[in-house]
Amino acid sequence: MFDSLLAEMTISDRAWELGTLAVYLGGLLWIGLRSAREIHSVDDYTVAGRGMPWIVVLATTAATMVGGGASVGYVGKCYAIGIAAAVVTCAWHLQLIFTGLFLAPRLRGLGLVTVAQYVDRHFGELARRIAVVSGGLFLVGALVAQMAAVGTVTEMVLGIPGHWAVLLGGSVVVLYSTVGGIRAVVKTDVMQFVVLVAGIGGASAWLVWKHGGWGGLAAHPNVGLDQFDLTSTWNPVRLATLFGAFLLGEMMVPPYAVRCFIAKDEKHARRGVAGGGVFLLLFLPVATLTLGMASRAEPAVQKVVEAEYLKIRDSNSELRATELSRISNSELRQVAAEGHEATDRGRAAQVAFPALMRTTFPPWMAGVMIAAIIAAVMSSADSCLSCLATSVMEDIYRVHIDPAAEDARLLQVARWTTLLAGVVSAVCALVWSNIADILEFIYDFWAPSMVLPFLVGAFCYRREQSPAVVLSMIGGPVATAVWRFGLDSPFDVSPGFFGFGVSVLVYLLVCPFCRRVPENHWLRAGGVEEEPK
Amino acid sequence: MIPIWLISVFHVVSIVSAGVVLLWLVAAAWHSWSERGNDAGP
Numbered sequence: 285m286f287d288s289l290l291a292e293m294t295i296s297d298r299a300w301e302l303g304t305l306a307v308y309l310g311g312l313l314w315i316g317l318r319s320a321r322e323i324h325s326v327d328d329y330t331v332a333g334r335g336m337p338w339i340v341v342l343a344t345t346a347a348t349m350v351g352g353g354a355s356v357g358y359v360g361k362c363y364a365i366g367i368a369a370a371v372v373t374c375a376w377h378l379q380l381i382f383t384g385l386f387l388a389p390r391l392r393g394l395g396l397v398t399v400a401q402y403v404d405r406h407f408g409e410l411a412r413r414i415a416v417v418s419g420g421l422f423l424v425g426a427l428v429a430q431m432a433a434v435g436t437v438t439e440m441v442l443g444i445p446g447h448w449a450v451l452l453g454g455s456v457v458v459l460y461s462t463v464g465g466i467r468a469v470v471k472t473d474v475m476q477f478v479v480l481v482a483g484i485g486g487a488s489a490w491l492v493w494k495h496g497g498w499g500g501l502a503a504h505p506n507v508g509l510d511q512f513d514l515t516s517t518w519n520p521v522r523l524a525t526l527f528g529a530f531l532l533g534e535m536m537v538p539p540y541a542v543r544c545f546i547a548k549d550e551k552h553a554r555r556g557v558a559g560g561g562v563f564l565l566l567f568l569p570v571a572t573l574t575l576g577m578a579s580r581a582e583p584a585v586q587k588v589v590e591a592e593y594l595k596i597r598d599s600n601s602e603l604r605a606t607e608l609s610r611i612s613n614s615e616l617r618q619v620a621a622e623g624h625e626a627t628d629r630g631r632a633a634q635v636a637f638p639a640l641m642r643t644t645f646p647p648w649m650a651g652v653m654i655a656a657i658i659a660a661v662m663s664s665a666d667s668c669l670s671c672l673a674t675s676v677m678e679d680i681y682r683v684h685i686d687p688a689a690e691d692a693r694l695l696q697v698a699r700w701t702t703l704l705a706g707v708v709s710a711v712c713a714l715v716w717s718n719i720a721d722i723l724e725f726i727y728d729f730w731a732p733s734m735v736l737p738f739l740v741g742a743f744c745y746r747r748e749q750s751p752a753v754v755l756s757m758i759g760g761p762v763a764t765a766v767w768r769f770g771l772d773s774p775f776d777v778s779p780g781f782f783g784f785g786v787s788v789l790v791y792l793l794v795c796p797f798c799r800r801v802p803e804n805h806w807l808r809a810g811g812v813e814e815e816p817k
Numbered sequence: 818m819i820p821i822w823l824i825s826v827f828h829v830v831s832i833v834s835a836g837v838v839l840l841w842l843v844a845a846a847w848h849s850w851s852e853r854g855n856d857a858g859p
Contacts, residue, residue: 337845339841339842339845340845342838343838343842367819367824474842477842478839478842481835481838481839482835482839485831485832485835485836488828488831488832489832497825498821498822498824498825498828499821499825507819510826512818512819512821513818513819514818514819521843563834563838565837566827566830566834567831567834567835568829568831569827570824570828570830570831571831573824574828666854761834
């Protein structure tokens with residue numbers, strides 16, 4: 285993508301970058317494979333023996349949270365639209381703080397392994413099955429998207445063909461996740477967290493110092509005070525619904541739930557997950573804003589982004605011309621054309637972060653920063669892979685296929701699932717081109733089906749209300765589908781946000797009719813007693 | 818419009834928090850490593 289930049293690099297610069305990356309990938313493999321020695325039971329493989337201290341939970345939660353979107357994607361968004369992009373990402377971190385304070389201790393106290401088990405204990409078998417399907421869809425989609433992101437980001441940053449990057453990065457992730465399970469995932473996450481925080485934090489401090497502080501950066505002719513106006517690009521409705529969608533979209537998704545399960549006890553779960561949220565809230569939005577603004581201030585980065593925009597515009601020109609020709613009203617045509625330009629410029633801005641690294645830092649430091657970018661993507665992919673294997677083993681194999689299975693057999697199932705899911709997702713990532721759309725689609729469906737059961741379970745649980753919760757778990761996704769596909773998401777309201785609203789409404793409407801504890805097998809809750817200490 | 822001085826303050830907080838968390842991790846790793854060494858015994 286930045287062919288001109290790559291062409292300008294000397295062989296020694298390139299050797300530094302590739303060497304740093306090779307050392308980083310080698311380190312990940314070494315740490316991951318060493319973790320296999322600590323796997324003695326299924327509990328070790330799926331919940332790391334429930335022995336992680338809060339600082340490790342904090343690091344692994346934060347590393348999982350920061351994927352390709354939160355790093356490369358949102359530096360690009362800050363570059364394109366300014367401070368509003370950094371502000372909406374605060375919703376992700378606030379969601380983690382809420383989860384840590386109110387849900388993590390409860391989840392840890394129940395001694396669970398998967399999200400579906402929580403739903404089963406509170407709302408019965410039908411809700412559990414919906415949770416398994418919802419969690420499975422989310423994990424498969426997120427895994428394929430993160431695998432594809434490994435390829436896209438590496439191709440963008442290093443110029444290595446995307447399919448080779450998927451095969452190389454994917455092999456490393458699949459290998460250590462298969463052998464070492466969640467123990468390997470957590471240990472590599474800690475390493476990825478250190479690289480990520482040191483890389484992004486160091487870069488943001490150095491760039492602000494280089495421009496003579498924030499005053500100097502804001503006064504730069506390519507930046508300007510407009511960039512610090514919250515509503516200069518997004519209107520208040522869009523800003524508010526995006527904030528709401530981000531707040532709900534990833535709440536209690538399986539990778540975060542597992543971070544609650546692996547903690548030493550309730551106190552460590554609360555401090556680790558909420559601490560991860562507090563840290564990210566303090567650290568990441570300002571850091572991404574800094575990198576976005578510094579990219580605007582660098583003429584070399586602007587040149588690369590402009591070249592990328594022209595490339596995207598030219599590749600879409602025929603399709604866009606056909607779309608515009610169908611619009612008869614000239615004013616509407618003009619609005620649509622401006623919308624296309626904004627979309628293309630937004631996509632082009634994704635190259636801002638890697639271009640900034642390459643044009644601003646010496647090669648060895650650019651190598652570390654590139655490793656940090658790739659760390660962000662890989663740490664999200666390995667978490668999805670581990671959760672998927674755990675869900676297949678606990679929610680499907682142990683429940684429906686062999687309830688009496690012994691530890692060794694379950695461990696075998698989890699390992700084979702990890703390997704198979706990793707290979708299949710890497711293959712899907714190679715052949716599937718609309719990954720971003722699929723990811724958006726999956727995120728839209730998580731909140732409407734799964735957030736309300738967690739909130740009800742934590743704050744106002746009553747056994748007789750399980751039919752209301754089950755109906756809300758069905759009604760929410762159906763409303764999301766209608767809003768998204770039937771009505772094409774009117775008024776700038778995201779489908780996930782609308783679907784969640786409908787799920788709350790269904791719950792409130794059905795609740796008054798739920799006066800007796802259901803006797804039916806499908807709706808009878810499994811019980812919410814805490815595990816013995 | 819968010820004032821620039823406020824962003825400067827948040828930026829300092831951001832860098833300090835990164836430093837504190839990284840140091841905490843190093844201290845925890847050191848503590849765990851030294852404990853493991855003691856457990857191994859002479």
